[in-house]
Amino acid sequence: MQKIGIFYGSLTGNTELAAKQIQKEFGADVAKIFDVAKAKADDIEQFSNLIFASSTWDDGDMEEDFEDFLPEISSVNLKGKKVAIFGCGDQESYPDTFVDAIGKIYEAVKEKNCEIVGMVSTDGYEFEDSKAVVDGRFIGLPLDEENQSDLTDDRIKTWVNQLKKEFD
């Protein structure tokens, strides 16, 4: 498998922690991790496998560092690259905008000729609406540390196993 670049935006540390767990599951020799507050387009370019991650804030917004990072992503030619997305949210307090940031990242990259991988069933989540749901499935992995933190480890392990098959 080609090396993987994990780029995360996290305000209170939940998505950061999950990104570190995901890195550990792949192995630190395979996956490199970047806080988007300090990353640049050059950092993205070197990887053919990418993971973008942002928590959701303020009724459906991306985490602000990730929002600021979007122009860097836009400046990179993603053609031929594989992209997976994850993010933390809270399905009980924000059931109408649950993990919307995952859907917004998808919107930002989907026209850039990359292949989106890592889709996940909505089974086991309870929410009303989410921009992360595309054709009945989550376009990336939602994690919910507020209400389902006991499921996070298994969700990460299952997702990483899926990505090991879907990435190049």
Ligand SMILES: Cc1cc2nc3c(=O)[nH]c(=O)nc-3n(C[C@H](O)[C@H](O)[C@H](O)COP(=O)(O)O)c2cc1C
């Ligand atoms: C003011 C506020 C607004 C939030 N808005 C949303 C939201 O619209 N959708 C959602 O799924 N989660 C929302 N959340 C929950 C956060 O995404 C959640 O706490 C997440 O774990 C934070 O991850 P981070 O520490 O990586 O930033 C909100 C939390 C707060 C405190």
